[in-house]
Amino acid sequence: MIRRLPDLLIEPVVRRALAEDLGRAGDITAQACIPEGARMRAVFAARRPGVLAGVDCVRLGLLALDPSATLNPRLRDGDAFEAGAVLVEADADARAFLAAERTALNLLGRLCGIATLTRAYVEAVSGTGARIADTRKTTPGLRALEKHAVVCGGGVNHRFGLDDAILIKDNHVALCGGVGEAIRRARAAAGHLVKLEIEVDGLDQFDEALAERPDVVMLDNFTPEMLREAVARAGASPFGRPVLEASGGVNLQTVRAIAESGVDVISVGALTHSAPALDVGLDVI
Structure with a gap:
């Protein structure tokens, strides 16, 4: 219900x-x-x-x-x-x-x-194990209603706002000087109940992120081949496997292949902005 x-x-x-x-x-x-x-x-x-x-x-x-x-x-x-x-x-x-x-x-x-x-x-992703999530790309003033509508459609909610969880994106990484340094700074400041996610745009950044044990890694604009490689590396990592989220380039024509790579979550801005x-x-x- x-x-x-x-x-x-x-x-x-x-x-x-x-x-x-x-x-x-x-x-x-x-x-x-x-x-x-x-x-x-x-x-x-x-x-x-x-x-x-x-x-x-x-x-x-x-x-x-x-x-x-x-x-x-x-x-x-x-x-x-x-x-x-x-x-x-x-x-x-x-x-x-x-x-x-x-x-x-x-x-x-x-x-x-x-x-x-x-x-x-x-x-479109039925049977793969991947879950469809929304983003913060919502109509100003309507976020609670639009995220509720996503749940009505069978999706799950990403963070509701900037205070829900730490999500380190490319600009944070650039200003911190690297993936590892950004995660370390965030971890030092986070409370024990705060989840930490980092966005990476390549497998080199992904490997660097794995070593810092984030809760979630967002694989931004990865090809299906890169996604499969990331899933394999995460499964073999001595640091443990974080939740893997695919994002970017997602539409109804591409989402099945993305899901079949083995990622856990696929975030889709189009659910609310389009x-x-x-x-x-x-x-x-």
Whole structure:
């Protein structure tokens, strides 16, 4: 079962989006056309097949404008669906429903798109043992929701922010004067619960990193042949085998070969920065 995000994390995002859309005077179209007190029943329906994420955004969007609104989710976050599937049925004040419609659809479509793309990557590496992870390449302000959508699609979350774990990248290495020195400095400063990962861009750097016993090594833009060699070297290392993460040059055409190299994790920025929104519509019933 997919863990739900607390409303405390979702509600501020939804309220900011509603405030942006309502502007200074609210929905003047609905106010002009719809009688006060009218009710509206409608369904959020998928126009294309996909994976659900973002049901709570719909719920909180409607409740923010009509506390008496009732919702009946037909599916749960993480469920797959076909085109035409009813995702959520709702009843609310008509003016409130119409005012919340675009915010709810924007968030639902965005998050379903991420979950759907993630599921495609997960299925592409099925049976290899590799896990698909996201990155910090998220839409500003939407990270918690977008990372939740990745989990709905079957992926796993990389670090949430800069304070989750130490990840030494190429610029850190350059400023420290080398892979080994960067790891030693980081290890000296890290608390006992802090994981340490380092990014390397070649097998020479990889060997240097192994000797310092990092928790994770990110193999950046390695070819499948280089990845297989790194996996072999890690398995034979007297220093122990770190978690091996492949990154860079990953797409749905290359991900299977990357996974078959024997790496443990494949991080894919496209899950959040390039996922197309799924087409979801609102139909009055």
